[in-house]
Amino acid sequence: MTTALTVKDLTRVYPGGGGVRGIGFTADEHAVTAVIGPNGAGKTVLFSIIAGLAQAESGTVDFASPKARVAYCPDVPQFESWLTALEVVETSLAVSRESTGRVRIARGTGGDGFARGALEACGLGSVMDRRVADFSRGMLQRLGIAAALVTDPEILILDEPNSALDPIGRADVRDIITEQKRHRCILLSSHMLSEVEQLADHIVVIDQGRVVTRGTTASILTDGLEPVWTIRLGAPAQISAADLAVAVPEARFEFETDTLCTARFRSFEAAGSQLMTALHIFRSPVIEVTLRDRDLDASFARIVQNQEHR
Numbered sequence: 001m002t003t004a005l006t007v008k009d010l011t012r013v014y015p016g017g018g019g020v021r022g023i024g025f026t027a028d029e030h031a032v033t034a035v036i037g038p039n040g041a042g043k044t045v046l047f048s049i050i051a052g053l054a055q056a057e058s059g060t061v062d063f064a065s066p067k068a069r070v071a072y073c074p075d076v077p078q079f080e081s082w083l084t085a086l087e088v089v090e091t092s093l094a095v096s097r098e099s100t101g102r103v104r105i106a107r108g109t110g111g112d113g114f115a116r117g118a119l120e121a122c123g124l125g126s127v128m129d130r131r132v133a134d135f136s137r138g139m140l141q142r143l144g145i146a147a148a149l150v151t152d153p154e155i156l157i158l159d160e161p162n163s164a165l166d167p168i169g170r171a172d173v174r175d176i177i178t179e180q181k182r183h184r185c186i187l188l189s190s191h192m193l194s195e196v197e198q199l200a201d202h203i204v205v206i207d208q209g210r211v212v213t214r215g216t217t218a219s220i221l222t223d224g225l226e227p228v229w230t231i232r233l234g235a236p237a238q239i240s241a242a243d244l245a246v247a248v249p250e251a252r253f254e255f256e257t258d259t260l261c262t263a264r265f266r267s268f269e270a271a272g273s274q275l276m277t278a279l280h281i282f283r284s285p286v287i288e289v290t291l292r293d294r295d296l297d298a299s300f301a302r303i304v305q306n307q308e309h310r
C-alpha cells in the first residue's frame, strides 16, 4: 500500500475549546480510511483542514503527489435548487478547472469521464436533467458525491455520506465508495458503524480533538475482545470437546448443544493459526463462525470509555 496522505500534529482550537489537538495519521491510496468519534470530536474540523477549507494553527498535511486534488463532500450537500443535476456537476467541474487549470478525465466514472460519467457512476444518469429542487435526501447525497468525483480527486473526503439514508440509499452509496476506492484514497466519517465496518480498511478513532487509537478495521474490532468464537454446525460434531482440545491445544472447546460449540483461544495469534484446523476437525458441515461480541459499536464505546477513564 502507498501512503496518499500524511497528517502530522494538526492543531486548531476554537475559542469555545472545540477543534483538533495534535492529530496525526496516514491514509493509503486505494483504501478507505474512516475517522470515527462522538459528536463534536473534531472530524469535520479535521476534514476541513485537509481539504484546505480551514487553517491549522500548527501541524502539517502532506500529500504523496505534490499536485494532489482533494474533494470534500459535506454531510448535507446544498445546491441551487433551480439547477439540474447535470448543471450542478458541470459547475463543479468548471470551478475545479478554473482553480487548477487542469483538464482530466475522472477515473472510474464510466462514459466520457466528465459530468455525465460522474452522474452515471452515482446512479443519477436517468435524472440528470431534473432540477435538484425535487431531489430526495439520498439523491442529493449522491449528487454531492458526483460533484466531488467529477474533479477526479486523489483524495475524496466524504463527511457522513450515509447520514439519514434508508437501507437502499446506504447500499447505493456503499457501492459507489467500494468502486471509487479502486481509483483514489477515500476518507470517510460516519456514525453508522455497521457501514464503517463494511467499508473501511483503516479506522482512526478520535475524541475531544485527539486520536484515541487507530489501526486496521480488524484490529479496532478486536480491541479489548476475548478470542472466543461461536461455531454453529450443520450436524452434530463427530468429536468430543476433550478430543478437540488434544488436537488443538491452544484452545478450550465447550459444546452448548451438539451443533453449537464455543472455542476459546489463548490469543488472537493462536486463533489465526489454529481456527481453521479446529473447523476441519469437527468433521461436520460448518454453518457459521462468529467472533463473540464482535461489534464495532461496542468496540468504539469501549475505546472511548477507556479513554475517558484515563
Ligand SMILES: Nc1ncnc2c1ncn2[C@@H]1O[C@H](COP(=O)(O)OP(=O)(O)OP(=O)(O)O)[C@@H](O)[C@H]1O
Pocket (backbone or CB within 6 Å): 014, 015, 016, 017, 018, 019, 037, 038, 039, 040, 041, 042, 043, 044, 045, 046
Ligand atoms: N467555526 C467554529 N467556531 C467555533 N467552534 C467550532 C467551529 N467549528 C467547529 N467548532 C467546534 O469544534 C468541535 C468539533 O466540531 P466538529 O464539527 O469537527 O465535530 P464532529 O466530530 O464533526 O461532530 P459531529 O459528529 O457532531 O458532526 C465542536 O466542539 C465544535 O463546536
